[in-house]
Amino acid sequence: MKETGSKEPSLANKAASAIFVAVVLIGFLWFSVSSVGLELDFTTLYQYRQRLWEGFLMTVIISVASLMVSLIIGSLTAIGQNSRILVISYFCRAYVQIIRGTPLLVQIYFFYYIIGMAWGVNNRYIAGVLILSIFEGAYISEIIRGGLASIDRQQYEVAKSIGLTRTKTLQLVTVPILMARILPALAGQFASIIKDSSLLSVIAVIELTQTVQEISADNFRMFENYLFVGVLYFILTVSVSILSGLLERRYNHEYRVNQYQ
Amino acid sequence: MNIELINISKTFQEELVLKDVSGSFDIHSIAVIGPSGGGKSTLLRIIGGLLAPDSGTLKIDGESIEFSKKYLPSYRRNIGFVFQSRGLFEHLTAMENMLLPLVHAFAINKTQAMEISSKLFERFGLTDEKNKYPFQLSGGQQQRIAIARAVAVKPKLLLLDEPTSALDPEYTAEVLNMLGELQNDGLKTIIVTHEMGFAKNACEQVVFLANKQIIESGDSSQIFKHPQTEELQFFLNKILEWKV
Ligand SMILES: Nc1ncnc2c1ncn2[C@@H]1O[C@H](COP(=O)(O)OP(=O)(O)O)[C@@H](O)[C@H]1O
Ligand SMILES: [Mg+2]
Numbered sequence: 001m002k003e004t005g006s007k008e009p010s011l012a013n014k015a016a017s018a019i020f021v022a023v024v025l026i027g028f029l030w031f032s033v034s035s036v037g038l039e040l041d042f043t044t045l046y047q048y049r050q051r052l053w054e055g056f057l058m059t060v061i062i063s064v065a066s067l068m069v070s071l072i073i074g075s076l077t078a079i080g081q082n083s084r085i086l087v088i089s090y091f092c093r094a095y096v097q098i099i100r101g102t103p104l105l106v107q108i109y110f111f112y113y114i115i116g117m118a119w120g121v122n123n124r125y126i127a128g129v130l131i132l133s134i135f136e137g138a139y140i141s142e143i144i145r146g147g148l149a150s151i152d153r154q155q156y157e158v159a160k161s162i163g164l165t166r167t168k169t170l171q172l173v174t175v176p177i178l179m180a181r182i183l184p185a186l187a188g189q190f191a192s193i194i195k196d197s198s199l200l201s202v203i204a205v206i207e208l209t210q211t212v213q214e215i216s217a218d219n220f221r222m223f224e225n226y227l228f229v230g231v232l233y234f235i236l237t238v239s240v241s242i243l244s245g246l247l248e249r250r251y252n253h254e255y256r257v258n259q260y261q
Numbered sequence: 262m263n264i265e266l267i268n269i270s271k272t273f274q275e276e277l278v279l280k281d282v283s284g285s286f287d288i289h290s291i292a293v294i295g296p297s298g299g300g301k302s303t304l305l306r307i308i309g310g311l312l313a314p315d316s317g318t319l320k321i322d323g324e325s326i327e328f329s330k331k332y333l334p335s336y337r338r339n340i341g342f343v344f345q346s347r348g349l350f351e352h353l354t355a356m357e358n359m360l361l362p363l364v365h366a367f368a369i370n371k372t373q374a375m376e377i378s379s380k381l382f383e384r385f386g387l388t389d390e391k392n393k394y395p396f397q398l399s400g401g402q403q404q405r406i407a408i409a410r411a412v413a414v415k416p417k418l419l420l421l422d423e424p425t426s427a428l429d430p431e432y433t434a435e436v437l438n439m440l441g442e443l444q445n446d447g448l449k450t451i452i453v454t455h456e457m458g459f460a461k462n463a464c465e466q467v468v469f470l471a472n473k474q475i476i477e478s479g480d481s482s483q484i485f486k487h488p489q490t491e492e493l494q495f496f497l498n499k500i501l502e503w504k505v
Contacts (some may be wrong), residue, residue, distance in 0.1 A: 154347045161336030162362040162410075172365060177352045181325055 074140025401432025
């Protein structure tokens with residue numbers, strides 16, 4: 001850790017500030033809700049707990065699967081963008097540009113109803129994961145490409161000079177340096193995947209958002225339903241950022257120290 | 262150990278950097294001097310197997326070096342290389358920097374590698390630094406660790422490319438002292454340097470590289486006293502101009 005020069009704020013100061021922020025946020029919410037004359041009653045959600053749980057699980061499964069597939073797509077296209085074979089390089093660049101330049105909703109319709117039909121991908125869950133992975137893969141591709149470009153060339157020269165093979169260089173130099181650099185951005189992207197998966201509801205993938213839409217058609221409690229589901233998404237994304245904080249530490253210290261034990 | 266250069270040429274993007282460089286050297290310690298941009302680093306990288314010449318032959322003890330992907334890693338393993346700066350892996354501590362070549366290039370087991378490393382750290386007064394990352398170390402410490410890492414694997418030859426040029430003056434001595442000590446132990450070295458005192462007193466031979474070629478070479482005791490070529494006279498006058 002570098003010295004910042006400024007003192008760490010006191011615990012009392014931290015607690016008071018946190019409480020203040022919480023009070024303002026909750027007060028704002030409460031005031032807004034009560035001034036439109038809304039009476040929130042979350043008890044009606046209880047009877048849907050089984051469906052909500054299943055939707056929640058489906059969102060987690062789709063997000064994790066999409067993260068893995070998009071990491072593969074992102075890594076391959078990141079390397080491909082710098083390929084000396086122009087066809088590969090152009091293909092990867094076009095992919096990144098087109099995907100990042102169009103809305104996910106458009107891609108979902110296009111891939112599902114046109115490409116999916118044409119190529120016989122009928123399972124909407126598999127299609128959903130693929131579409132989401134193709135979408136997020138373009139962003140991950142840019143994260144990885146940027147990370148690779150930020151590595152000092154001299155590190156490779158050093159690896160070469162001690163006689164490391166290419167595979168060993170990748171494993172012992174490139175990947176650890178890259179991971180330490182891009183982990184925060186990757187975690188942010190994973191949080192986006194979780195939120196973006198809600199759009200798969202338009203092709204009737206029964207994840208969290210689709211579940212809550214169905215419940216709303218049943219109990220007409222739109223506000224409670226969506227507020228509740230918002231909290232569930234928030235729990236997921238906050239977990240991701242906590243997890244990434246832990247992983248970051250691992251990549252910066254323990255990981256390195258443990259490597260030789 | 263003998264190094265023979267036969268008509269070595271190298272071009273970078275249409276710019277000729279080395280032109281038919283030739284010479285044969287029995288190495289104990291050689292200093293390479295010359296103006297910036299003269300091709301010193303390029304020549305050193307070719308000798309270290311980090312860069313392939315466009316044409317010409319490099320022979321070590323009479324054996325031609327084959328600049329092929331298959332052969333080079335094992336060649337490089339036996340030759341240490343110290344860079345001007347940023348020569349340590351930035352994501353590894355000093356100790357891990359030492360262990361990496363021992364464990365992953367030489368397949369020495371970790372316990373033994375730790376032992377070798379600890380001994381070197383102790384010998385060169387680096388023990389307190391062994392768990393620090395490069396960004397936590399002074400330039401002089403980084404260079405000394407880079408040298409320690411290079412000699413840990415007992416290389417046949419150690420190449421150093423201006424190892425003190427990026428250092429604050431007070432760190433230069435500690436690095437040069439360490440090198441002098443290693444040379445006395447019989448380590449064979451080729452060093453590119455602007456430290457004329459070190460070239461003259463610690464190295465047996467001097468090679469003057471300028472204008473893409475080796476202009477002059479000889480015993481260090483002689484070459485500084487009686488430079489033969491106009492180029493070397495001019496170069497020495499220029500760099501010694503402000504000497505106290
Ligand atoms: N990788 C490279 N790509 C292009 N030009 C290079 C490269 N390395 C060195 N050069 C050029 O070659 C010339 C000699 O460089 P170098 O060997 O570093 O000289 P010195 O070490 O004597 O200062 C310089 O003009 C430099 O710009
Ligand atoms: Mg140089």
